[in-house]
Amino acid sequence: MTDWRDNLPAVRGKLLRDEPLGPFTWFRVGGPAEVLFVPEDEADLSAFLAGLDPAVPVTVLGIGSNVIVRDGGVEGVVIRLGRGFNGVTVAETTLVAGAAVPDAVLARKAADAGIAGLEFYAGVPGSVGGAVVMNAGCYGAETCEVLTSARLMDRQGRARDVAAEELAYSYRHSALHEDGPLHGQIVLSATFRGRPDQPEAIKARIAEITSRREQTQPIREKTGGSTFKNPEGTSSWKLVDKAGWRGKLFSVTGGGAKFSELHANFMINPGEATAADIEGLGEAVRADVLEKTGVQLHWEIKRIGRAR
Secondary structure, three states: OOOHHHHOOOOOOEEEEEEEOHHHOOOOOOOEEEEEEEOOOHHHHHHHHHHOOOOOOEEEOOOOOOEEEOOOOEEEEEEOOOHHHOOEEEEOOEEEEEOOOEHHHHHHHHHHOOEEOOHHHHHOOOEHHHHHHHOOEEOOEEHHHOEEEEEEEOOOOOEEEEEHHHHOOEOOEOOOOOOOOOOOOEEEEEEEEOEEOOHHHHHHHHHHHHHHHHHHOOOOOEEEEEOEOOOOOOOHHHHHHHOOOEOOOEOOOOOOEEEOOOOOOEEEEOOOOOHHHHHHHHHHHHHHHHHHHOOOOOEOOEEEOOOO
């Protein structure tokens, strides 16, 4: 039988078969990608997509901070943007950042340039591409407040710039989500606008955010950040805590996963958890919270791939 992977377009970047994805995620779990593609630059990605069989599924994986890769791995091609997408350029109060730039790096670059308004990114565990897709935010600020435009590429390899308004932002949601008109398009870069301020003042605010995060979140654990979106009028961690799930070990097939004792909306892999343990914990908590409180929790963490 012919393997579709034998007929992939030529690339300048890396094409890897059956590449384990666990090491690319913060949970450190998950099966392999049938093909992992790390493009050299935008042109490399464009040529690959233009030549790829349209029937082959394509999944984009950022820095893996807010995702569960299921144990059976991911069908088709997984694209991970790397060095060709991690630049930041500054002009007056505007920054253009590649999709692979970590959010915390974006915050620091803005501070160095004397651009205020992006400090909250120091508390967002992800990269620019993911922030654009999910309208990432924390401590009362969101991506939609500072984003002016994004550069996207469609499944055929065609790139274009879109204004922030076209992304139709709402709480942790955009037109790039599964139910949106731009679903399937890849974020290449984003343009942000802040306001002028003294670098020392900006860095002081970043230090405050960083300190607060270190004291209240399990950032040195194998975690995926906030598990559930906050329901209207309350916080997810309060519901998880009230239902009795803080620190409670849950296992399906492995060593088990749990919600952090430090922050009850953060799932952690305390050692040998599988993706099934982690996702199973989230679903068990959703069901329990719904039964006990009548509130339906919605995932903020993305789950991709096939169960084993």
